[in-house]
Amino acid sequence: MPSPSDPPVSGAFAAATAGRARDDACPGALRLHTADDGALARIRIPGGLLTVRQAEAVAVAADRLGDGRIDLTSRGNLQLRGLRDPGAGTELAALLGRAGLLPSWAHERARNVVASPLAGLDGRSHGDLRGWIRELDALLCASAAAAGLSGRFLFALDDGRGDTAALGGDVALIARPDAAAAELRLAGRPVAQVPAGDAPRWAVRAAEGFLTLAAERGARAWRIADVDPAGTETAARLRAAGAPPAASGPAADDTVPDTAGGPPLPGLVRHPDGTTCALSAGVRLGRLTTRAWRLLARVAGSGAGELRVTPWRGVVLPGLPPSTAQEATEGLTAAGFLTGEDSPWRGVTACAGRPGCAKSLADVRTDARAALREAAPEPGHRLLPVHFSGCERRCGHPDGSWVDVVAGADGRYRVAVAGAVRGVTAATAATAATATDLPAALDTARRTSTPPPSRTT
Template sequence: MLAAMSASALSPRSQGAASARSSGDACPGSLRLHRADDGALARVRIPGGVLTVAQAEALHEAARRLGDGDVHLTSRGNAQLRGLAPDCGTELAQVLGDAGLLPSERHERVRNIVASPLSGLDDRELPDIRPWLTELDRLLCRSDRATGLSGRFLFALDDGRGDVDALGADVTLIASPADGGAVLRIGGHDTVLRLPATGATAPAAALVAAETFLEAARDSGAWRVKDLPDDVRAALPARIAQELSGTSPAELPRPSLAVAPPPGPVPAGPHGAVALSAGVPLGRLAPAQWQLLVGTARQCGGELRFTPWRGVVVPGAPADRVPELLAALGAAGLITGDASPWTGVGACIGRPGCAKSLADVRAEAGAAVGPPGRLPVYWSGCERRCGHPHGEWVDVVATADGGHRVTVVRDGGPHDPVTVPPGSSSLAAAVATARGSGRRATGDRA
């Protein structure tokens, strides 16, 4: 995400604060490329992170022929292609369009939908929200009003396990396994709207909520629900309820920790096949890794699912081939078990890809990688923190003097900041301590 963020943005919002649309929506897409220091960048929206083998092959072909060859995963389960020539837009659109990755040119940047990646795959016996995903994307691409949403506005579809509910989306649908219905959360509100017992109408309700937000944001110019003035944001759920029939308010606190699918085999669901879950170090898939994943999907259920934690799920693996397939993914450098030091480690692109970055944070993250901790850690090259996690996490930010600031983010704000001076050998230890305790890092108090 390209929205600017300062250190103070991690603090609780002040009364009446709002983020106005002071300029055009600069979020990149497949048709609007973003200029970066390593070439042009395209962000391909993949609702729910779901790709067919044919679509995955098309992404690989576009990256190989037009970009740096790698596929970069984002914190919304989308894909980015980097190192593109600035004049490749027409050819890129042709490749993606032929693969069905551009169903509507007018809506391609607003198809931001994350979904529980293990929905319908594991033994949790939770509702399969795939029909919601298909229907919401269809409705979104048919709505003229939805073209007014920014490329930052986010929908989340949660099957009841709370994983993507914790991501702080603007509109979240949460399945209610007990009655087959759903609840609708607006931004971070603990007050949710309970929808009628049939969940079939839930995607339409989510679109109504987004369109109502656009009306509420007209005067403030807010990009997202959290950017609305406090009084407008507080009144938004009631305003949406007026547009929906049969809803009733309920209290449902939002989970504080967004938990990714653990790497390794996923306990078999109702169909008996096993899903494979793999993490991608720093979200970057080299051509050989990508081809291996596509080949694995072709041998299994014919599908890949990107996760908002820069991981991949491959459904439909035959039980007797699981050890063999996981071993191959691990040998290729993917994360296939909790013991991997890369579990929970993320970073922005940093130098040399981003002109605003103050450091090569990917190299720094690799040098400081250690045993997995309780909290995820994210390395940022500047105060914008592009692509940072949600919930509780360890925030490592490069500072202008060549040092770093290590902070535990909890309850929406920073806690126990620690400064690590330039050249200090204590950086890895500070990060490890913060990840392990979630309370305080070691070093010099900021």
């Protein structure tokens, strides 16, 4: 492991950040963010993959250094809050390092990788992405230039179902049906079709090309779209380096989706072999106690010994015998996890709110719990996601379409549909709602339009 004195960013990034008003302030496991409830640490989990041992290390860190809770982020990473000891950062680094969760101090904020959580589990994917995840992470950590990527830069690995490809990745790899090739996308646009075995290498080269382009322009850039909105100049550099062009025509359109496949629904997912299954569990508001987290780890230990943290604030536990999975489902349901499709909590997220954030105008999590307690969705009816925000920054809001619930200085919430609904940009007139009116306003907004079916079993 590099020493603590290693520079947090490379010279290439220092040159590339000359045009923005400020540096990227995304927190990490080494660079903590100061909040009203103490310091916040964000632990990158490439592809959301964790072993049981690593999950326990995170729980130990949350108990020993933080407030005893763990947050799941919209990029499949983990956060610890309430770190108050001045030496917490050093101890956290040591804990994570021993668990293999901090392979490079210089790259710890650059390791933002989301991956299809059901890849290789339900018979609908074009391959198991774990090899890509591990190779991409190793190549990132081996690239001196990649240490200059901002904490906002995102790699998306998609198994062909179109779920993570829709999450706004700067660089995306999408597996193709023949398993011999992968589509490479930059800023959401197909730019090359590369051999599957070399796909992670081309993804890193694309990121390095972006940094070089930004440096040449003297631009302070966090994402590819900052300097190359269509990804065309970065793509041209890749083709000059030998990357073949993207596939075109009806076959490409049919096999590489451009729309979201959606997150895995809560519940059991039968593996193709018929002898085991996975359990998909959602976490209310993306926050859980270490006791609940350890329950997930124990269930994972009864299966493949693996946890897959999803970008939709859930966890997939693969390789469970059916009898164990059914018992585990009942246990997780009793513990407050989402294990069924029709819970009103599915797709509901919130920022930290008061008292953790000084900018928040409300205790959004408490208000969300009160509003959702009264909701009772119709069986099988799919509702739009909801995000509660304590201020106009809307930290942690989802991609796509969602019900935007924003606290106002007057004590009321503004409720509106935001984002893209069925491919059309939507922005309904905002409804002002008090805490009493909020359940009804939410119900109306969530039924404005419904997302496409997302069952992946």
